[in-house]
Amino acid sequence: MGTLNSVFFGFQVALQPDNLFFCFLGALLGTLVGVLPGIGPVGAMALLMPITFSMSPTAAVIMFAGIYYGCQYGGSTTSILLNLPGESTSIVTCLDGYQMARQGRAGVALGIAAIGSFIAGTIGICGLILFARPLTGFALRFGPPEYFSLLCMGFIILTYLASGSMARALLSAVMGIMLAMVGSDPMKGIDRFTLGNINLRDGISIVPLAMGMFGISEILSHLEKRGPVEVYKTSLKGVFPRWKEMRESWGAILRGSVLGFFLGILPGGGAILSSFVSYAVEKKISKRPELFGTGVIQGVAAPESANNAGAQASFIPLMTLGIPTNIVMALLLGALMLHGVTPGPLMIRQEPNLFWGLISSMYIGNLMLLVLNLPLIGIWVRVLKVPPHILFPVILILTMVGVFTIRSNVFDIYLMIFFGVLGYLFKKFEFEIAPFLLAFVLGDMFEEALRQSLIMSRGDFTVFLSRPISAAFLLVALGLALLAAVPFLWRRRPGVGYDEG
Amino acid sequence: MDKPRFTKMADLFFCGVLFALGVVVCGSSIRMGYGEVTQPGPGFLPFWCGAFTALISFGLILQGLWGKSRPKKSTDWVSLRRPLIVLGAMVLCGFLLRPLGFPLAMFLFLLILFRFIWNKGWLFILGVSLFIDLVFYFTMVAIRVQLPRGLLGF
Numbered sequence: 150m151g152t153l154n155s156v157f158f159g160f161q162v163a164l165q166p167d168n169l170f171f172c173f174l175g176a177l178l179g180t181l182v183g184v185l186p187g188i189g190p191v192g193a194m195a196l197l198m199p200i201t202f203s204m205s206p207t208a209a210v211i212m213f214a215g216i217y218y219g220c221q222y223g224g225s226t227t228s229i230l231l232n233l234p235g236e237s238t239s240i241v242t243c244l245d246g247y248q249m250a251r252q253g254r255a256g257v258a259l260g261i262a263a264i265g266s267f268i269a270g271t272i273g274i275c276g277l278i279l280f281a282r283p284l285t286g287f288a289l290r291f292g293p294p295e296y297f298s299l300l301c302m303g304f305i306i307l308t309y310l311a312s313g314s315m316a317r318a319l320l321s322a323v324m325g326i327m328l329a330m331v332g333s334d335p336m337k338g339i340d341r342f343t344l345g346n347i348n349l350r351d352g353i354s355i356v357p358l359a360m361g362m363f364g365i366s367e368i369l370s371h372l373e374k375r376g377p378v379e380v381y382k383t384s385l386k387g388v389f390p391r392w393k394e395m396r397e398s399w400g401a402i403l404r405g406s407v408l409g410f411f412l413g414i415l416p417g418g419g420a421i422l423s424s425f426v427s428y429a430v431e432k433k434i435s436k437r438p439e440l441f442g443t444g445v446i447q448g449v450a451a452p453e454s455a456n457n458a459g460a461q462a463s464f465i466p467l468m469t470l471g472i473p474t475n476i477v478m479a480l481l482l483g484a485l486m487l488h489g490v491t492p493g494p495l496m497i498r499q500e501p502n503l504f505w506g507l508i509s510s511m512y513i514g515n516l517m518l519l520v521l522n523l524p525l526i527g528i529w530v531r532v533l534k535v536p537p538h539i540l541f542p543v544i545l546i547l548t549m550v551g552v553f554t555i556r557s558n559v560f561d562i563y564l565m566i567f568f569g570v571l572g573y574l575f576k577k578f579e580f581e582i583a584p585f586l587l588a589f590v591l592g593d594m595f596e597e598a599l600r601q602s603l604i605m606s607r608g609d610f611t612v613f614l615s616r617p618i619s620a621a622f623l624l625v626a627l628g629l630a631l632l633a634a635v636p637f638l639w640r641r642r643p644g645v646g647y648d649e650g
Numbered sequence: 651m652d653k654p655r656f657t658k659m660a661d662l663f664f665c666g667v668l669f670a671l672g673v674v675v676c677g678s679s680i681r682m683g684y685g686e687v688t689q690p691g692p693g694f695l696p697f698w699c700g701a702f703t704a705l706i707s708f709g710l711i712l713q714g715l716w717g718k719s720r721p722k723k724s725t726d727w728v729s730l731r732r733p734l735i736v737l738g739a740m741v742l743c744g745f746l747l748r749p750l751g752f753p754l755a756m757f758l759f760l761l762i763l764f765r766f767i768w769n770k771g772w773l774f775i776l777g778v779s780l781f782i783d784l785v786f787y788f789t790m791v792a793i794r795v796q797l798p799r800g801l802l803g804f
Contacts (some may be wrong), residue, residue, distance in 0.1 A: 542764070545763075550797075
């Protein structure tokens with residue numbers, strides 16, 4: 150099937166009424182959780198995972214994808230109006246978006262964020278269509294050593310880009326791998342670190358872990374603060390930017406989209422890295438960089454475009470290599486596995502419905518989001534006024550019910566509480582949660598790849614260097630590790646601080 | 651104890667716990683079967699993870715003692731009051747979920763939150779708790795989510 154035919158086939162799948170409905174639901178929920186501080190796409194997806202059991206895998210993935218890219222749109226609303234990023238991917242948007250709101254240009258800022266996100270989303274989808282198939286062919290050359298080296302590179306990138314100490318981020322990642330070892334050993338069947346508890350024999354589920362580390366810990370952190378959050382009172386009229394503003398922004402949107410797309414493909418990359426780098430690039434190439442941070446429209450257009458393109462691009466490694474590059478993708482991988490679908494090089498051939506249906510649904514979802522975020526922006530602003538004493542208890546009950554319903558086991562609630570405390574402590578002591586969670590998800594794959602590589606090479610570690618693809622990945626990882634090791638450069642490390650939740 | 655000092659001590663304690671965890675994991679991994687490089691056993695990767703954890707956390711402890719490493723966000727026992735109440739309420743709710751059933755356990759959970767976290771009046775507490783509880787209960791019934799039945803039989 151040619152690419153164009155495949156895309157048409159994808160639209161046929163995506164336009165089926167149930168898939169269309171779940172695409173809309175995902176986009177709507179994504180915008181909602183993006184707007185609301187305290188619950189991100191990870192929490193929302195973890196919460197909804199039990200509900201997807203009765204859905205087809207295609208519908209479930211379409212909905213989850215909608216939540217993810219919907220969040221990128223929604224997150225900008227709180228950044229612009231409250232100076233409080235609804236999503237970590239919108240942190241940079243605060244810098245100029247909030248200043249624009251203070252100048253009475255909140256409508257324009259929200260408008261350009263939505264338009265930029267739409268254009269970037271479209272570019273991202275085109276890239277996905279163009280790059281996914283060639284990458285699939287490339288991925289077929291991967292054996293255990295290549296997977297091991299790729300995962301090593303991903304972990305190093307992830308820790309290198311952490312906002313705080315790299316040592317702490319590395320420790321988070323190692324602890325994530327360690328936690329993935331809990332349960333039966335896949336090769337020998339021996340129980341590992343189960344503490345004699347039968348509930349841990351199957352390992353730790355991603356749902357209580359993600360809900361605890363992101364949802365519960367976020368609420369606990371919010372509860373420490375006192376006093377209500379005020380929405381900046383500004384005009385929301387004129388959300389459609391004028392021609393002059395569009396002319397000023399189009400370069401930033403295009404640059405942000407392309408940059409965001411390529412950074413989104415990297416393991417450890419994704420929407421957050423894209424938004425930070427694109428903002429830095431815009432500032433660097435601007436004739437008046439000193440104006441950035443005072444309400445420059447490019448300062449909103451570039452990161453908002455980049456985070457959306459990055460979000461779309463992060464589907465590529467998952468779909469072609471079976472490797473999630475960020476936590477949201479990790480959860481998506483979990484959801485696919487629960488439905489008996491294994492992402493990887495053979496997915497396009499084995500699950501064309503799901504693959505092309507998902508890609509086409511993204512385009513439809515982006516159109517829906519444009520409608521949801523431009524004319525209906527007033528509704529989302531009203532959502533921001535839900536008081537925390539109503540919002541937080543509702544989220545807490547949702548998390549408890551969501552976790553309980555997966556196995557009808559109270560133990561999972563306790564597990565979630567434990568991880569909530571751990572996530573809270575991680576935040577307190579500046580350990581990054583994202584490397585921890587991603588390492589947890591990839592831990593099994595990492596161990597399997599390492600053990601298989603050593604068995605096939607009879608204990609010869611040069612197997613990782615004698616194969617060109619594997620050696621290239623390790624070389625990048627080593628380069629980054631060396632960069633971080635040089636104290637001078639350590640201080641200049643471009644930390645972005647993940648919390649893709 | 652002032653906030654920064656409290657935070658620093660707590661950070662050191664946390665790193666100490668991680669160090670101990672690393673050592674324990676190393677020990678357990680050897681017992682589990684380290685294997686050989688040609689045939690790695692179930693304890694092979696956990697051993698190295700444990701060793702790495704112990705090593706890095708030991709480094710962080712040393713850094714903390716020399717005063718070079720200190721979390722920027724300071725905290726104290728007073729600011730931990732509300733998070734601790736929420737955690738306590740969640741544990742209690744989990745404990746009572748099976749004996750009391752979903753509606754009663756959640757109602758109790760909401761009562762605790764509204765009373766001890768947000769200090770609301772009893773009329774508000776009872777009214778809003780009942781409303782949220784019923785909305786949840788009927789939504790779960792509508793989407794056929796199996797919830798524990800308790801004392802009341804529903």
